[in-house]
Amino acid sequence: MAVKTDTTNSEDYAIEVNDVSMIFNMASERLDNLKEYFIKLVKHELFFEEFHALKHVSFKVRRGEVLGLVGTNGSGKSTMLKIIAGVLEPSEGSVRVHGNIAPLIELGAGFDIELTARENIYLNGALLGYTKEFIDAHLDDIVDFAELRDFMDMPLKNYSSGMVARIAFAIATVVEPDVLIVDETLSVGDVFFQEKCERRIREFIESGRVTVLFVSHSLEQVERLCTRCVWIEKGEQRMIGDTDDVCQAYRRQFN
Ligand SMILES: Nc1ncnc2c1ncn2[C@@H]1O[C@H](COP(=O)(O)OP(=O)(O)OP(=O)(O)O)[C@@H](O)[C@H]1O
Numbered sequence: 001m002a003v004k005t006d007t008t009n010s011e012d013y014a015i016e017v018n019d020v021s022m023i024f025n026m027a028s029e030r031l032d033n034l035k036e037y038f039i040k041l042v043k044h045e046l047f048f049e050e051f052h053a054l055k056h057v058s059f060k061v062r063r064g065e066v067l068g069l070v071g072t073n074g075s076g077k078s079t080m081l082k083i084i085a086g087v088l089e090p091s092e093g094s095v096r097v098h099g100n101i102a103p104l105i106e107l108g109a110g111f112d113i114e115l116t117a118r119e120n121i122y123l124n125g126a127l128l129g130y131t132k133e134f135i136d137a138h139l140d141d142i143v144d145f146a147e148l149r150d151f152m153d154m155p156l157k158n159y160s161s162g163m164v165a166r167i168a169f170a171i172a173t174v175v176e177p178d179v180l181i182v183d184e185t186l187s188v189g190d191v192f193f194q195e196k197c198e199r200r201i202r203e204f205i206e207s208g209r210v211t212v213l214f215v216s217h218s219l220e221q222v223e224r225l226c227t228r229c230v231w232i233e234k235g236e237q238r239m240i241g242d243t244d245d246v247c248q249a250y251r252r253q254f255n
Contacts, residue, residue, distance in 0.1 A: 013098065014179050014211035015061040015084060020093035022054040022079050022235075053079045055235045056093070063098075066205050066212040068226035068243060070219070070250050076235045077215045081105050081181050084213065099178025099211075100129070104169060106183070113157040117148065117167055120156055124171050138174045145170040145196075161188045169197055173204075180204055180212045201225070219247050 025048040031037045040046040054076045061067045069077045082088040084095055085103035110127045111120045121142055125135040135142075143149050146166040156164060165188045173180070182201065189197065198221075204210035205225065216222050222229065222243065229246035231238040239246050 012062055013060045013096075014063045014065070015067075015098075015213065016096040017057060017059050017080075017084065018094050018096075020054055020057045020080070020083060020090045020095060021052065022076070022083065022088065023091040024051045024053055025049070026051050053235050054083075054090070054232075057230075057232065057235075057237045058093075059230050059237070059240055061211055061213065063211055064208045065228065066214060066226045068222040068229040068246075069213065069215045069232060070222060070229055070246065071232040071238075072254075075232050077232055078105065078183060080232065081183055081213060081215060085181050097179055101179045101181060102128075102172045102177035103181045104172055104183060105181060111156055111164065111168070114155055116153050116155055117159065118152045121167065121171055124168065128172065130174075142167075142170045142174055145174075145200075147193075162190055162193065165189050166193055169200075173200055176204060176207065176210060178209075178211065180210055182212065182214050182216075184215055184217065198225075219251065223247055 031040065037046070057076075057080065059067075069080060071077050079088065081103075082105060083090050084097060085101055085105060086097075087103070087105070110124050112123060115123065118139075121139065122132065122135050126132075130138075143152060146163075146169075148163060148166060151159070151163065156167075159167075169189075180201065187194070201212065202225070205212055212225070214222065214226055226243045228241065229243045230240045231246050231250050239249055
């Protein structure tokens, strides 16, 4: 039998996930307020239960590849994306990402709702590593893409969740990233904005330079965009392979 060897060099990979496990500590009893929590903590009466959100997950994503993550609610997809984006530290294992990441997860998490949209663009831009001069030069692109020119001086607390998502997506994708991480968050946008976002994501994909990690509950969207897929179920990696094979097996499981 011929042995298939992987001739891909390490530099050809944009993302390497090596044996990642994530354990969350959850209070084993329900506490109603912070005071109760601290009293229990001081009295050493606070007990935790370990919850294994990810169990020994490993996969690699080649540069320019579009990898989908599928799995039912609570299976660990967002946790995996957050670990790759550097938002969470894995309990075990490691992740290597080559290049800069545009994480479209928890859109707007870095925003200050008391500030205006314009101020938030500068604030969020700084968090993404952009200078003031860079934002000055790209402000029109961001505002035009978000289609919210008339609302730039309104505090974000008066924005709807879809409007916040528009601003956040426009900032995060104003330049081509090396790695784009897209979570379900775009679903808060209206259908026209979702299509606009998908077009921009497609442009990145078609450039062949951007590696995309994609989580969606729409298998049709996953099939439309992704070349390969990882199926994670209850924290375990069930399957990795061509999108059609993985989506077919996933559908079969629940039909
Ligand atoms: N900070 C946290 N503390 C405790 N448990 C958490 C935390 N974050 C996630 N979890 C748990 O980890 C599990 C995986 O959650 P995760 O959000 O990664 O799932 P998901 O596959 O993205 O789900 P969905 O499809 O519903 O978005 C869930 O059971 C969730 O309750």
